[in-house]
Amino acid sequence: MVERDSGSDRHxxxxxxxxxxxxxxxQVAALSAVEHGLSVLLLExxxxxxxxxxxxxxxxxxxxxxxxxxxxxRDSCGQFFDDLLSVGNQENDVALVETFLTYQSxxxxxxxxxxxxxxxxxxxxxxxxxxxxxxxxxxxxxxLQDRFLEGGGDTRLEHRVTRLTRDPDGRVxxxxxxxxxxxxxxxxxxxxxLATGGFSRxxxxxxxxxxxxxxxxxxxxxxxxxxxxxxxxxxxxxLADMSHVSGSYGSHPETGEDFHELLTAYYLGAxxxxxAGRRFTDESQDYKTLGAEVLKQSGGLGxxxxxxxxxxxxxxxxxxxxxxxLEDIGHVHRARSLRELAEIVRIPPEALQETIDRYxxxxxxxxxxxxxxxxxCNGVGDLILIDAPPFFAYPARTLLTTTYCGITINPQGLxxxxxxxxxxxxxxxxxxxxxxxxxxxxxxxxLSKGAVFxxxxxxxxxxxxxx
Numbered sequence: 468m469v470e471r472d473s474g475s476d477r478h479x480x481x482x483x484x485x486x487x488x489x490x491x492x493x494q495v496a497a498l499s500a501v502e503h504g505l506s507v508l509l510l511e512x513x514x515x516x517x518x519x520x521x522x523x524x525x526x527x528x529x530x531x532x533x534x535x536x537x538x539x540x541r542d543s544c545g546q547f548f549d550d551l552l553s554v555g556n557q558e559n560d561v562a563l564v565e566t567f568l569t570y571q572s573x574x575x576x577x578x579x580x581x582x583x584x585x586x587x588x589x590x591x592x593x594x595x596x597x598x599x600x601x602x603x604x605x606x607x608x609x610x611l612q613d614r615f616l617e618g619g620g621d622t623r624l625e626h627r628v629t630r631l632t633r634d635p636d637g638r639v640x641x642x643x644x645x646x647x648x649x650x651x652x653x654x655x656x657x658x659x660x661l662a663t664g665g666f667s668r669x670x671x672x673x674x675x676x677x678x679x680x681x682x683x684x685x686x687x688x689x690x691x692x693x694x695x696x697x698x699x700x701x702x703x704x705x706l707a708d709m710s711h712v713s714g715s716y717g718s719h720p721e722t723g724e725d726f727h728e729l730l731t732a733y734y735l736g737a738x739x740x741x742x743a744g745r746r747f748t749d750e751s752q753d754y755k756t757l758g759a760e761v762l763k764q765s766g767g768l769g770x771x772x773x774x775x776x777x778x779x780x781x782x783x784x785x786x787x788x789x790x791x792x793l794e795d796i797g798h799v800h801r802a803r804s805l806r807e808l809a810e811i812v813r814i815p816p817e818a819l820q821e822t823i824d825r826y827x828x829x830x831x832x833x834x835x836x837x838x839x840x841x842x843x844c845n846g847v848g849d850l851i852l853i854d855a856p857p858f859f860a861y862p863a864r865t866l867l868t869t870t871y872c873g874i875t876i877n878p879q880g881l882x883x884x885x886x887x888x889x890x891x892x893x894x895x896x897x898x899x900x901x902x903x904x905x906x907x908x909x910x911x912x913x914l915s916k917g918a919v920f921x922x923x924x925x926x927x928x929x930x931x932x933x934x
Contacts, residue, residue, distance in 0.1 A: 479653055480654075481653075481654045481655075481656070482505075482506045482507060482508045482621070482654070482655050482656070483500070483506045483507065483655060483656045483928070484496075484505050484507045484508075484655050484658065484660065484925075484928050485507075485510065485642055485653055485658075485660065486500070486508070486509045486510070486659075486662060487628045487642065487659065487660065487662060487663055487695060488511065488512075488518060488661065488664060488690075488695065488897070488899075489509060489511040489518055489608075489612075489622070489662075490517060490518030490519055490520035490521070490608075490662060490664060490688070490897055490898075490917065491520040491604075491914050491917040492896035492897030492898075492916075492918070492920065492921045493509060493511075493518070493660070493662030493897070493921070494516075494520075494608055494611040494615065494921070495611065495917065495918045495922055496662060496920075496924050496925050497615050497660075497921075498581070498611050498615040498618070499577075499922045499925030500924075500925040500928055500929065501618035501619060501620045502618065503925055503926065503928075504929065505657065505929055505932065507615070507621065508621045508622075508623065508653055509620060509621065509622045510628055510644065510653075511623070511625075511626065511690075512628070512663075513688070513690045514624055514625050515624070516608065516612055516622070517605065518664050518690060518691070519665075519868065519869060519898065520608060520917070521604060521605050521608055522686070522687065522688060523604055523868075523914060524601070524604075524729065524787060525601055525602050525603060525604035525607075525786065526589075526591070526599045526601055526786070526910055526911040526914065527578070527583075527585070527599070527602065527914045527918070528594070528599055528912045528915045529571055529574075529575040529598065529911075529915055530543060530544060530546070530547040530571065530596075530598055531543065531544070531572055532575055532585070532600065534600055535588065538597070540596060541596075542596045542597075542598060544568045544571075546596060547568060547571075548565075548568055549595075550596075550598075550845075550909060551564050551593075551905075551909060551912070552564065552905070554592075554753055554845070554906075554907050554908070554909050555905025555906050555907060556905055556906035556907065557905070558708070558905035559902070559904065559905035560707065560875075560903060560905075562878050563878060563902050564903065566878040566919075566920075566923065567903065567916060567919050567920070570919050570922065570923060571915060571919055573922075574915070574918050574919045575600075577918075578602075578607070581607075581610055581611060582606065582607055582610035583607050584602055584603070585600040585602050586601055586602070587600075587782070588601075589785075589788070590845075590847060590848075591731065591844065591910035592734070592753040592844070592908070592910040593753040593845055593907065593908065593909030593910060593912075594844070594847075594910065595846055595847055596847075599910050599911040601785065601786070604914070625646075625647075626644045627644065627645045628643070628644055628698070629643050629644070629650070629694075630642065630643040630698065631643075631659060631698050631699075631701075632652060633702075633892075634892075638658075638891040638892040639659050639702070639890065639891065639892035639893040640654055640658070640659075640892055641653055641659065642655075642659055655892075656932060657928035657929075657931050657932050658893060658894055658928060658931075659892065659893055659894065660880075660928075661695035661698070661699060661882070661893070661894065661895040661896075661899050662895070662896050662897045662917070662921070663690075663695030663897075663899050664687065664688060664690065664869075664897065664898045664899060665687065665696075665869050665871065665872070665873065665898040666691060666692060666693030666870050667686060667687035667867045667868060667869060667870055668685055668687060668688075668689060668690075668691045669691070669692040669693035672692075672696070672697075673712075676709045676710075676712060676872070677709075677712035677870070679759075679762060680713065680714060680762075680867050682762050682767050682865075683762060683767070683864070683865040683867040684718065684720070684864055684865065684867065687867070687868050691898075695874075695895070696873050696899055699882055699890075699893065702882075702884075702893070703885055703890070704874040704875065704882050704883070704885070704893075705874065705883055705885045705887070706872070706873065706874060706901060707872065707873070707874075707875050707900075707901030708872035708873070708902060708904060708905065708906075709872045709873075709901065711871070711904075711905070711906050712867075712870050712872055713755040713756070713758045713759045713907070714755070714758040714759075714762070714865035714866050714867035714868065715729060715754045715757075715758050715866055715868055715869075716739075716757035716760075716761045716863065716865050716866075717729045717731050717733075717754060717757075717787075717863050717866070718730075718864055718865075718866035719793070719861070719864075720768070720863075721798070728793065728798070729787055730771065730787065730861055730863065731788070732771045732773050732777055732790065732861060733750040733751075733757075733771055734750075734844040735773070735788070735843065736773060736776060736777045736780075736843060736850070736851040736853070737750070737771045737772055737861075738750055738771070738772050738826055738853065739761070739769045739770065739771055740770050740772055740814065740819065740822055741764040741765060742764070742765050742766055742768055742813075742814055743765070743814065743815065743818055744809065744814040744815045744816075744817075744818030744819040744821075744822055745822055746822055746826065746838060747760065747764060747769075748760040748838060749836075749838050749840040750840055751841070751842045752845075753909070753910075754910075755907045757769070758865040759865075761864065761865045767864050768862055768863070768864055769862075769863055769864070770860050770861065770862045770863070771860065771861040771862075771863060772823065772853065772859070772860055773858070773859050774852075774854060774855045774857070774858050774859070775855045775856060775857055775858075775859075776852075777790075777853075777859070778790055778857075790861075793861065794859075798861065799860070799861050800812060800861075800862075801857050801858070801859055802857060802858050802859075802860075803857055803858075804856065804858065805819055806819075806820065807858075808858045808859070811860065812860045812862055826853060827853060827854060830850045830851065830852050869908075869913060870898065871904045871908050871913070872904075873895075873898070873899045873900050873901040874899060874901060875900070875901060875902055876894070876896075876900050876902070876920075877889060879927040880894045880896055880920050882894065882895050894924045894927070896917055896923075897916070897920070897921070898917070900920075903916055
């Protein structure tokens, strides 16, 4: 344990560690650092805590858990590793993946000890085994913040960091903050943690790195404009996975910011057709890949088509599977026949009927699928017929919730420059970082990755101060 010495006031001050951003990565890093005995300042640029994490579905990906054991699901770090590299097209930073797997079990237990209650267990995008664990994310974030404050942490809302400061030797030693009545500077002995999220709201950065994603619906926290990436980039930070930005497929065109609406009925047995009534891709792929394919279609629209069998699999209150709620608000359409359904969603009835007939022949083994679909989700689950009325349609677009790319870090959470050298005093965790996911994303790994590396950073910072 180290001795606290903050000496702070509202116009600046000194701390052991400064954390910028209050999503899961920032909250875990801040609380863990306090638990290591550090004085910590948590800065949030907007007027509310939580960032994009608070807008997420609340899925964490872990292996070897109590919930898996209770349901007889056999998982291992080895299988988790293989799945991560498979969905990432082998472009992941293996050192980061290995670090994540080393600490994911401890982080799972730490989160449970801090109020996480994992109820639903599910298989989802990029997984070959049920590995997604659901918790009430806003409740968890609130618990973490309460414990941070109880431990002596300092949180400041509406404090936008505009610049990182450095000592004469080049070490990052603090931040400059923009306030309504002027600016101020905070200093940190162990350094600064960037947990500022991605740039789903940063039109200028999207124009540079992912111009095709400007056609996706923007989502994510309003503060996700790429501030942290810019500040680190200015200091020479390396960048990773910038060519793999992709939105997630499955959100109704009228999706609002107060309701996380994303339906993955295609992992339950639905197919996805375009406005011509034709399938255009393998629906078992991860929903980031599907997101890119849907953007190529007319109007950027993909319509999920399913029957009463899939409709019966709805899980009320469970993100990605709550068909009941979406039908209640009028976003899921119901009809007695495919022809009637086609007319409701304004696609050619003959084309839709032919598409479903051909698909049912695939399911029946009469023909192979020209698009390569053989499973429900990532090689798991047998295809099911779409022939039991009533029939349902869910028109959906690609939603750019997260960018999953950014500045490079080493396994200790320290930012590295374009040559791979550490930028002393600068840490990063969460969506602002690149390298971990590679080409695509596995459901639940955003929140779990942020939590794991938040704890790793706290340990690294504490060891540096103790030294």
